[in-house]
Amino acid sequence: MDRDFFSRDTLDVARDLIGCQLIRYLPAYDAPIIVTINETEAYKGSDDAASHAYRGITPRNRPMFGPPGILYVYFTYGMHYCMNIVTERDGVAGAVLLRGAIATQGIELIRQLRSGKTRPSDKQLLNGPAKLTQGLAIDLNLNGYDLFADTSQQPQPLAITPPATESPPSTIIQTPRIGISQATDLPWRFLTVPPHTTR
DNA sequence: AGGCCGATGCTCT
């Protein structure tokens, strides 16, 4: 995976990110956290009323106008972080919000970082954008981080890889985006179909 | 299973 992957239409990137893996290295721990993305949303620019970039560049949304492959992390509701990967090309706004994932490796550490009172199921552990950043210990320190700047320097704080070849390709469905009040008709949310809903 | 609500502080008008 390279910068060209993200230098495409935001909708295509959002769809193709499903199944990709995030690798998170934390200095205090030997083993990395690895999660598999299963839910994303596309956000564009002046043509997307739900996007932070809709009304042009501001101090907060500046990364969305930057080069593809960098992170756009923002703080919201006074307590949560959400992470995006920037798309399109330098100067054109676009980003994919990472909304959910399944723990693939390091689930003990993820549970520690989530540190809730309750013990969510594996499915509920990272099924939300703020849960994902909490489980991966991602905050504003990684805002603007370039996934492809120094790939020779290992380990990187955060890296992304294509879907594991042994994992069967899953069916991807498209729905309206969640938690927004503008452009609610656009089906720009992508997620994997649950195995099967049993009774 | 689903709806409501409070927490909590930044961002932009």
Added chain:
DNA sequence: GAGCATCGGCCTC
């Protein structure tokens, strides 16, 4: 000053 790309707890069905 209003509104948030949210979450978890508590309530009712």
